Amino acid sequence: MTGYKFLLDLAIILLCTKLLGIATNKVQMPQVVGSLAAGLLLGPAMLGIITETDFLQTVAELGVIVLMFGAGLETDIKELKKSGKASFVIALCGVVVPIIGGFAVSYFFNRPGVIDSDASCTLFLQNIFIGVILTATSVSITVETLKELGKLKSRTGNAILGAAIIDDILGIVALTVITSLADPSVQIHLVLLKIAGFFLFSIVLGYLFYRMYKYWMTHSDKMRHRHVIIGFAFCLLMAYVAESWFGVADITGAYIAGLIISNINRSTYLQEKFDVLSYLLLSPVFFANIGLAVELPKMTPTIALFTILLILAAILTKVLGCGLGARMCGYNPSQCRRIGIGMVSRGEVALIVASKGAAIGLLGSSFMGPIVIMVVTTTVLTPILLKLVYKNGPVSNVREEENITAYHEKLTDLRRSISKGKISQ
C-alpha cells in the first residue's frame, strides 16, 4: 500500500503551476516561467510545502521524455536535414566557448584562500569541469516556450532543436573525457563507440519501425487507441535503450522516436493525445520539480561574486558561442540572437552533470550552491529572453491554432448534443 500524500502533492502542483502560469501570461511572459516559479515557491527554497519524492521525480522524468517525444513529432524533418550542418557547428561552438568561459571564471576563484575546494582532483581539472557543466543545454524549457510562441517549427526553432541534440552528444563526450582523466576506469573510445552504435541502431530500428507502423496506420480504417499506445511504447523503449544500452540521454532517444513517427501522415492525431497527457499531468510535475530540487546555499561575498560571474559566463558564452556558430552558417543577426538565447537554459542537465562530478571528486562542495543558482537563473531567464527576441519577428501561426481550437469547440458541442440525444441517429 502506498501513502496518500502524493495526491495532495499533485493537486497542489497542478493548481500552483497553472495559477502562476496564468499570472505570468498576464504580464506577457511565457507560462513556463510561472510553472518554474511554482516549484521554487513550493520547494525547500521558499515555502517548503512539498519535498521531492521518488514518485514526483519519476513522473518528472516521464514528463521530459513525453515533452521531447512531442518535440520530435512536431519537427519538420526536411527542415532539420537542411539545418543539420548548421546545428552541428552551432552545437560545437556552444560547447567550446562555455568550457573556456567556465574555466576562466573558476580559474580566479577556485584557489586556496579565495574559495577553498574540498575536491580530490587537481585544480586544473576542477576548473575544466566547471566549464563542462556550462556546456549542458536543457532544451525542454526552450521547446515549451517556442511551442507557446508558435515558433517550434520555424527555421531557428529547428536549428535550436538540432543543435541541442548534438550538444547533448558533445556534452556526453566532454563529460566522458574529463571523468576518464579523473577516473582511469572509464574508457573514452568505448564511450564514443557506444554513441556511434546508438545512432546506427536508431537508423536501422527506426527505419524498420517506421515502415511497419506506417503500413499499419495507413491500412487502418480509423485511428484507434492502439496506434497511440504502440507509438508511446516505442518512445519509452527508445528512451530506455538510449540510456541503458548506449549511455546516451533518454530524452535524446525519445526525441528520435518522435522524429521517426513525425513523418507519418496521421502523426497530428498522436500529437493531440500526447499533448493531453503532457499538460494534464506530466509537464506541470516536470517543471515544478526543477524548482523543487533547489536549496539555496549559504553565501559569502566571494561566493556571491563568483555566482554572479558564473551566471554572466553561462549566458554570454552560449549566446556568443552559438550565435557565432549560427553566423558562420549564414543566419542573419536577428536569427543568431534567437538561436544563441534558445541555448542558454541549463535546467536539470547541468545539475545532473554537476552531481556526477561531485561524486568523483571533480567539484568542491562550495561550488554546488553557485551552480544551482546559475541553473535556476538561466532556466528562468531563457523563456523571458526568448519571448523578447521573438517578439519582433514575422507573425506567428497563432491564428491557425485559434482555428483548430474553434473546430475543437464545435466538436465538443456536437458530442454534447449527441450524448444528450438531441441529434437522432
Add this chain to the structure above:
Amino acid sequence: MTGYKFLLDLAIILLCTKLLGIATNKVQMPQVVGSLAAGLLLGPAMLGIITETDFLQTVAELGVIVLMFGAGLETDIKELKKSGKASFVIALCGVVVPIIGGFAVSYFFNRPGVIDSDASCTLFLQNIFIGVILTATSVSITVETLKELGKLKSRTGNAILGAAIIDDILGIVALTVITSLADPSVQIHLVLLKIAGFFLFSIVLGYLFYRMYKYWMTHSDKMRHRHVIIGFAFCLLMAYVAESWFGVADITGAYIAGLIISNINRSTYLQEKFDVLSYLLLSPVFFANIGLAVELPKMTPTIALFTILLILAAILTKVLGCGLGARMCGYNPSQCRRIGIGMVSRGEVALIVASKGAAIGLLGSSFMGPIVIMVVTTTVLTPILLKLVYKNGPVSNVREEENITAYHEKLTDLRRSISKGKISQ
C-alpha cells in the same frame, strides 16, 4: 536521479496489456480481461519479468482514482437519485450475505488439524473476518467493462455504481467493527462519525465548488486547459481528503468529485481529456498492477478444497445477496442477474482488507493464498460473466460512439490539412 527501469516496465506493460486486450477482444471477451492477464503473465506468478515497484503502485493508485472520477463524470445524477434507495438495499444485502457465506466456509476449515491458523485472535473472530473480506467490492473492473459494453449509463449500471459506493462505506464499517473487537484502541463511534462527516463535507464543499466551477465554465468563451486542470485538482483533493481526513476510500472521494462536476454542461469535454490520460498511461498500469501483486501460494489438498469453496462462496453470496436486494427493489430477474454479477469482482480492495487483518492477527498466514486466488478469479470472471449477461439486452449505444469517432477522424484530417498549409487562413 531515478533509474531508467521504469521506462522499460511502462513500455512492456503498455504493449502487453494492449496486445492481450486485443486478443481477448477477438474472442469476444472484454479487453480488461486481457489487461489483467497481462499483469499475471508479467508478474512473479508466471514470467517474473516485472516486479511491483513503488512507482508502478502509485501510478496504479492514480489510475483507479482517475477511473472512478471518470465514472462519476459519466454518471447520470437523476438516474442515481432514482436508484439510491435500491442501491442501499443492494449494498446491504451484498454485505450481509457474504459475511455469512465467508463465515460458514471458514468455520469448517479454520480449526486445528484441518488448516492450522497462526493468527492471534479467536477462531470465531477470524472466521467473521474472512466473511468481511468477501464483502469488499472492487467496482473498477465492472466500471471498465460496462464502459466497454456501453452500459455504464444504463439503469443497472447506475444501480451497481451506487451500490458499490455504499458497499465501500458498509465495508469500512464492518472492517472497523471487527478490528475494534480485535484491537480495543479503535473506536467505532468515532469512525462512524467521520464517515458521516465526510458526506456532510462533500455536500457543502461540493455545492460551493459546483457553483463556482459552473459559473467559471459557462462564462468562458471556450474550454481551455485550465478548466480541465482545475477539475483534476479537485478530484485529487477530494480523494486525498476522503482518505486522510475521514478514513473513507480515496476512490469514493474521486467518484464524488466526478459526480459533482458531471452536472455541468461541458463535462463531456473533460471526460474526453481524462479518457486519454487513462487509456494512454494510467489504466494499463492499474490493471496490470493487480496481476503483478499476485504470488501463487503452496497448495495442499485441504487448502485447494478450501480455495474452491471460498471462490464459490465469493461468487454466489454476491450474486444471490445483491440479486435478492435488487429483486426486493423491483428490478426484473434479468436486471437482478446483471446487478449481482456486477458486484462479484473483489480486486485490490479485498487484498488491502486482508493485509490489514493479517497485520493485527485476524488472519492466519495459510489463508492468504486462497484469498489471493479468490480475488484473482472473481476479478477475471466478472467481466466475462458481465459480457454474457448483458449480451441479450437492448442494443447498446455503439453507433453513437462510432459517430463520434467519425467526427474525430474528420477533425484530424482537417488539422492535418491546416498544418500542411493546404487550407489558407
